[in-house]
Amino acid sequence: MTVLDIRDLTVRFATHDGEVAAVSNVSLSIAKGECLGIVGESGSGKSQTFLAAMGLLAPNGRATGEVNFSGMNLLTAGEKALNSVRGNKVSMIFQDPMTSLTPHMKVGRQLAEVLVRHRGLSAADARAQSIAMLKRVQIPEAERRFEAYPHELSGGLRQRVMIAMALLCAPELIIADEPTTALDVTVQAQILDLIRIAKDETNAAIVLITHDLGVVAGLADRVAVMYAGRIVEVGDVRQIFKAPQHPYTKGLLACTPRLDDETGGALLTIPGQPPNLQRLPPGCAFNPRCAYVMERCLRERPALLPDAAGGLSACFLTNAQGAP
Amino acid sequence: MWSYFAKRVAIGVPTLWAIITVCFFLMRLTPGGPFDAEAPVPADILVNLRARYHLDDPLWRQYLDYLVGLLHGDFGPSFKYRDFNVTGLIAQGLPVSLQNGFSALLLAIVIGVPLGIFAALAQNTRRDYIVSAAAMTGIVIPNFVMGQVLILVFGVWLKDSVFHLPAGGWDDGAFPNRILPVFCLALPYIAYLVRITRGSMIEAMRANYVRTARAKGLPFRLVVMRHALNSALIPVVTFLGPATAFLLTGSMVVETIFQIPGIGRYFVQGALNRDYTLVMGVTILSAALIIAMNLLVDIIYSLLDPRVRYNEARS
Numbered sequence: 001m002t003v004l005d006i007r008d009l010t011v012r013f014a015t016h017d018g019e020v021a022a023v024s025n026v027s028l029s030i031a032k033g034e035c036l037g038i039v040g041e042s043g044s045g046k047s048q049t050f051l052a053a054m055g056l057l058a059p060n061g062r063a064t065g066e067v068n069f070s071g072m073n074l075l076t077a078g079e080k081a082l083n084s085v086r087g088n089k090v091s092m093i094f095q096d097p098m099t100s101l102t103p104h105m106k107v108g109r110q111l112a113e114v115l116v117r118h119r120g121l122s123a124a125d126a127r128a129q130s131i132a133m134l135k136r137v138q139i140p141e142a143e144r145r146f147e148a149y150p151h152e153l154s155g156g157l158r159q160r161v162m163i164a165m166a167l168l169c170a171p172e173l174i175i176a177d178e179p180t181t182a183l184d185v186t187v188q189a190q191i192l193d194l195i196r197i198a199k200d201e202t203n204a205a206i207v208l209i210t211h212d213l214g215v216v217a218g219l220a221d222r223v224a225v226m227y228a229g230r231i232v233e234v235g236d237v238r239q240i241f242k243a244p245q246h247p248y249t250k251g252l253l254a255c256t257p258r259l260d261d262e263t264g265g266a267l268l269t270i271p272g273q274p275p276n277l278q279r280l281p282p283g284c285a286f287n288p289r290c291a292y293v294m295e296r297c298l299r300e301r302p303a304l305l306p307d308a309a310g311g312l313s314a315c316f317l318t319n320a321q322g323a324p
Numbered sequence: 325m326w327s328y329f330a331k332r333v334a335i336g337v338p339t340l341w342a343i344i345t346v347c348f349f350l351m352r353l354t355p356g357g358p359f360d361a362e363a364p365v366p367a368d369i370l371v372n373l374r375a376r377y378h379l380d381d382p383l384w385r386q387y388l389d390y391l392v393g394l395l396h397g398d399f400g401p402s403f404k405y406r407d408f409n410v411t412g413l414i415a416q417g418l419p420v421s422l423q424n425g426f427s428a429l430l431l432a433i434v435i436g437v438p439l440g441i442f443a444a445l446a447q448n449t450r451r452d453y454i455v456s457a458a459a460m461t462g463i464v465i466p467n468f469v470m471g472q473v474l475i476l477v478f479g480v481w482l483k484d485s486v487f488h489l490p491a492g493g494w495d496d497g498a499f500p501n502r503i504l505p506v507f508c509l510a511l512p513y514i515a516y517l518v519r520i521t522r523g524s525m526i527e528a529m530r531a532n533y534v535r536t537a538r539a540k541g542l543p544f545r546l547v548v549m550r551h552a553l554n555s556a557l558i559p560v561v562t563f564l565g566p567a568t569a570f571l572l573t574g575s576m577v578v579e580t581i582f583q584i585p586g587i588g589r590y591f592v593q594g595a596l597n598r599d600y601t602l603v604m605g606v607t608i609l610s611a612a613l614i615i616a617m618n619l620l621v622d623i624i625y626s627l628l629d630p631r632v633r634y635n636e637a638r639s
Contacts, residue, residue: 056538058530059447079544087541094539099532104554104629113550114540149630165540 002068003173003205004053004090005029009065009075011045011052011229020277022048022061024229027304030173035199035206037220037237039213039252041274045229046209050175054090055082070172088118091166095178097158101150107161108146114168133164137194156187160194167198174198175207180215192218213256217241225249228275228285231304235311243309245318247290284315292317332622336615343611344394344604348387351600358403358598377403390604399608400601404594410605414587418609420494421574421586427506429564429571432513437560439514440521444556445548447526455518462515471508471581478504492583505582509575513567520563521556528556554628561628565621569613573606 011023023045030036038046052063053074067074069085077085086092094100102110111133112126121129127146134142137160150158159179166174176195180188196219199206208219216223216237223240225233225248233246244250251270272289281287284297296316307318359365359373374380378389393400399410443455479491495501528534529552537551538544574588587606594602626632 054539056535083541083543085541086539092536092539094532094536096532100536102533102537102551103631105551113542113546117540117542151631162536 001032002029003032003034004207005066005068006049006053007066007068009049009052009063009067011048011057011061011063013058014060014062017278022229022277023052023063026065026226026229026231028224028231028234030205030207032172032205033199033203034222035208035220037216037223038207038209038226039211039216039223040226041211043274043277044226046226047177049226050092050177050207050209054086054092054175055079056092084118087114087171088169089171090173090175091169091171093159093162093166093174093176093179096182097155097162098182100162101158103150105149106146107148107150107153111146111161111165111168114165118169130164130168133168134161136167137161137164137198139164155183156190159183159187159191163191163194163198167202170202171204173205173207175209177209178211179208180212181210188215195219213241213252225252228280229277230285230314231312232286232315233311233313234304235309235313239309239311245307245309245311245313246315247292247317248286249313251289251291329619329623332619336612336619339615340608340611344391344608345387347604347607348390349383351598351603352383354598356598358600360598377401390601394608399605402599402602404597404599404602410601413590413602414605414609417574417585417587417590420497420584421579421588422572423497424502424506424509424578424584424586425568425572425574427502428509428513429568431506431510432517433564435510436514436517437521437557440518440560441525441548441553441556443518443522444525444529452522456522459515459518459522462511463519465511467508467512467575468577468581470511471504471578474504474508475581492581494584501582505578505584508582509571509578513571516563516567517560520559524559525552525556528552531555558625558628561621561624565617566614569610569617572613573610 006026006028009023009026010021013020013022022043026045026049028036028049038049040046048057048061051057052061053067055074055077057063063075065075069090072081074082074085101107108127108130111130112121112123115121115126115129116123119126131142131146134145139145139157139160145153145157145161150161153161159182163179166176174195179195180191183191192215195206195208198204199219206219208216210216220237223233223235223237224231225240225246227248233240233244233249235245240249241253244253248270254268255270257267270289275281275285275288281298283299284290284293284301287293287297290297294316300316302314302316302319304312304314305319307313307315309318313319357379358377359370365373378386381389390400397411399414401409402413405413439455439459443452443459446452446455475491478487478489482488489504490498490501491504493501529548531552534547534552537547542550573591574586576588576592578584579586579588587609590602590606593599594606622632
């Protein structure tokens with residue numbers, strides 16, 4: 001059963017240098033209980049896709065397309081309808097726990113206000129449930145932490161608070177936008193464990209936005225790879241890691257440093273720069289950096305179509321789209 | 325908290341002393357003296373005058389005498405206003421300037437801050453442009469021009485209507501006499517507050533935690549008032565600290581235009597007349613006010629942002 005269905009989502013930002021399309025024609029669906037990993041470099045549009053879906057774009061951003069969630073299109077829904085979904089049926093965990101909690105409010109109040117808003121709980125009940133949730137995300141001395149300000153907690157604890165906040169209303173979907181990026185490696189592992197436990201216990205669908213392939217490998221069922229605002233490959237997590245189809249996915253995997261490295265330590269990179277969204281090359285956006293670039297790639301943009309490995313990819317080499 | 329407060333007050337004393345010292349000697353270094361009028365005072369009278377005001381004592385002696393006087397709450401006699409001492413002059417004018425200043429301050433906050441928030445939330449729309457343009461206009465119009473315009477409109481053109489307001493005078497603080505000067509005093513501050521509040525609110529609305537609050541499904545009004553407002557008010561409070569000190573000590577321009585018996589005019593008249601003690605008196609008064617306001621600003625910071633308390637406990 002599909003929880004969230006994104007159809008042909010395009011996000012444009014009005015800037016001083018004209019309009020920029022941060023996300024172009026993205027279609028994705030997330031099934032109940034599924035964990036979908038979204039992978040891409042900075043600026044690939046992975047965060048903006050889901051901020052747009054939740055109506056949280058910056059004021060200069062406009063989204064077109066459809067985002068269907070429990071029978072309504074979130075892109076056209078009013079603020080009131082959106083607010084009944086946000087934090088309630090769909091919750092978000094953000095990248096930087098240092099700045100994502102309101103500095104002048106005690107942690108407890110920030111948790112409790114979610115329950116007061118969506119569940120109509122009394123202050124006392126909201127407090128009790130919030131503390132119970134802090135315990136569930138393994139925050140020691142939860143009662144004391146409930147009364148703490150965010151700056152009195154470590155980064156790891158703050159991210160646990162963010163996760164507790166996301167779980168309060170037992171959402172159907174949790175969007176985790178780079179949940180571990182700002183954390184120490186050891187803390188990262190703990191937070192990922194916590195997300196895994198939350199997923200198993202609540203059967204919520206999870207969207208895991210990250211540039212860290214290791215995070216995706218450990219948690220995701222399915223992976224979508226984004227480049228320059230478009231999805232270039234989607235597939236089962238095993239397939240993506242064992243048999244990546246798109247040259248960009250291959251490149252990303254080749255760049256991942258490994259502990260059992262046999263090549264002698266040279267860190268591979270994809271040549272060239274991440275694309276400038278305002279000056280994309282004609283044809284396939286990846287063509288300036290692609291090792292397999294053909295003459296056709298400079299003229300035409302490949303569509304996202306089924307490939308031999310069983311997923312979808314957008315490359316002339318991996319699927320037979322009107323062979324030249 | 326209290327030890328911090330006590331420490332700040334204790335630091336204020338030497339600060340004030342340094343200001344008094346610098347100001348005292350600067351005044352004496354300035355060419356001319358209190359008895360240089362256009363028509364020269366006869367020599368033997370001048371000798372008597374200088375003796376009367378101890379101007380022939382060595383400077384360090386005068387300085388020490390002045391400090392001792394201050395410690396007894398005596399700001400000395402005015403050099404210009406015969407039969408008045410500085411304490412008396414200030415005691416007479418200060419209540420008037422304080423009342424006008426407080427009214428203007430209140431008016432500026434009540435109008436400026438909400439308008440700034442309004443403009444910020446409507447950023448880059450027509451409503452924002454109108455408010456911002458009005459604020460810019462308010463900043464660039466000097467109050468000696470605004471004062472005359474107000475008098476022309478409400479004192480002259482509307483003379484026979486219900487909107488007529490006195491063009492000047494104090495009339496022992498009658499309400500209609502206060503309206504124009506208070507408004508004239510408040511206008512530039514309203515304009516500054518709009519601009520500062522707008523800027524800091526736009527900044528605050530971009531914060532990650534505001535996005536978090538919105539992602540929690542809180543109504544927009546609650547996101548603004550509960551999550552964004554506190555940090556948006558910090559630059560506003562920073563501005564209001566010294567602004568309050570300036571407003572409360574009166575404005576020479578506004579008090580002159582509207583013929584109000586406050587202390588604002590003493591700043592300029594005192595300096596022009598080389599009325600040493602009067603200048604010292606108003607300088608000490610405004611310096612003390614500024615020091616007090618800065619302390620108040622720091623206390624308000626700690627109420628707006630708990631991290632301020634934390635840092636000071638560690639330092």
